[in-house]
Amino acid sequence: MIPAYNETAHLGNLIESIRHNLYDLDLEIIVVDNGSTDDTAELAQQAGTHLVKIPKDSISKARNIGAATAAAEVIAFIDADVRLTRSWAVTMKQRYPEIRDHYMITGSRYMIPENPSNLDKYWFEPLSEKEVTYINGGNLILSKTSFDKIGGFDEALSTGEDFEFCVRGRNRGAQINIDRELQSIHDGFPKTLLQFCKREIWHGIGDFQGLHRFLESKVAIAAVVFVLIHLFFIGALLSKAYLTALFFGLLLLLISFAVSRKIFRNSSLGIILHNTPYCYFYLISRFLSLPKLLLNKIS
Known part of the structure; x- marks a missing residue:
């Protein structure tokens, strides 16, 4: 499930990484176009994704609408400026029954791009190696049952909805499982x-x-x-x-x-x-x- 607002620069790379690396997984790619003013919706449609268009709202609202649209038992929330790796696909295939059947939230921190900027190397890469207590919303995976039990993302929040979601999930008994094999690359880190x-x-x-x-x-x-x-x-x-x-x-x-x-x-x-x-x-x-x-x- 991909929330997207004006993501023509990155969305195509994410969809290509999904097609290339997740070819042996039975999945549906849902793109929620969150009121984009560029060609994000057209790009998603041409790529053959399940496109949902909504007026501009919080990213939490976009995530919740995407989750409500999903038919699968497991939902992966992936941000449009992220790319998934073959390691992510292999690990997901192995972990799927566990994620489906257990009350848990899983995922991992992002990796930096192959051609890193100064900020990538000195700020974001060390951050990716830190031990954390929550899962970033751009690479967050759980069962639909777990999502409903936690109550979805807080639509009143403009940012920090992933942290709040994980805290609320933990308080309601969900396990937070950070799995570094669920590797994703973040192309959207700032360069300047x-x-x-x-x-x-x-x-x-x-x-x-x-x-x-x-x-x-x-x-x-x-x-x-x-x-x-x-x-x-x-x-x-x-x-x-x-x-x-x-x-x-x-x-x-x-x-x-x-x-x-x-x-x-x-x-x-x-x-x-x-x-x-x-x-x-x-x-x-x-x-x-x-x-x-x-x-x-x-x-």
Whole structure:
């Protein structure tokens, strides 16, 4: 089941990877065109997929509609900018009875593309090796029975719906089984700093959708504190309190390093130092999720 919004750049590669690697699996490819304004729907139709078109809505809504459309006993939620590997197909064939018959959510983190960018190598590849407690929504697999028992994705969430889904599933007794043999390649990782910032702004929106979600998000709280320190830094500069400004400037640098060390705690010092500047923009971007959310509500 593939949710897709303006995915002409990637959708064809995903469908080709499915045809090429999953040729011995009996499956249905469902594409939910989530209000695309490009040729996503036409591409999906020409590729012979089961196309469902809906007005633009949350990705959760698109996933839920796709799940309701599916006739199979097992549903694989795959994002349009992902490619599936032969390892995914072989593992899926082996695990199918277990996934079908057990109350569980499975899948795996993404692999980086064959020609990685700087961000791929230093940010996303180390992240893919971390131990996590949830499954990314772009490579998430479970039985239709398990999906219904958990209650589907929360359609009120703009982002973070996969994390919330897994937490709710675990709380309702589902097993979270991360299977690294279910390998997928993510072509949609940002390649530039601007793309990285836009991605993190979008990802952080869910953390500001209600006080409860904000208080549960250490990243959102850290981002707000980080921006407040910037205000103190600017205030000290304007007041010509240069020693105070130096203190706040060093504090910002220390926080960026500490966040990098926290995120990449199992990586080398070189990786942590390399990602310290990225963590600065990561925190700024996560704060900017708040005005982005407010602007979305106004519009």
